[in-house]
Amino acid sequence: MSAHVRADRDVCIGAGNCVMTLARVFDQDDDGVVVVLDEHPDGEDPELLQRAVVMCPSGAITVTTT
Structure with a gap:
């Protein structure tokens, strides 16, 4: 299974x-807005990816799997 992570920085509220x-996949810039560090985190636990969503x-985070 392959995952693709996206984040809508215009929607992010910096929570x-x-x-x-998942600090290995996500970070925040100086303004607190989400930054995706790994768009294809194939080694990550799918349950943790879904928890981030x-x-x-x-609702800024989406994860699709194929």
């Missing part, structure tokens, strides 16, 4: 839940 869930209060 940081994604970073707290669910925990995002603004």
Whole structure:
């Protein structure tokens, strides 16, 4: 299974839940806006990736799998 992570920086409110869930995949810039460090985190736990999606209060994170 291959995952593709996207983040809508225009929608992000800087809560940081994604970073707290998966700091290897997500970070925040100086303004607190999400930055995707790894768009294809194939070695990551799919449940953690889904948790990052669910925990995002603004809905800025999406993960698609193939």
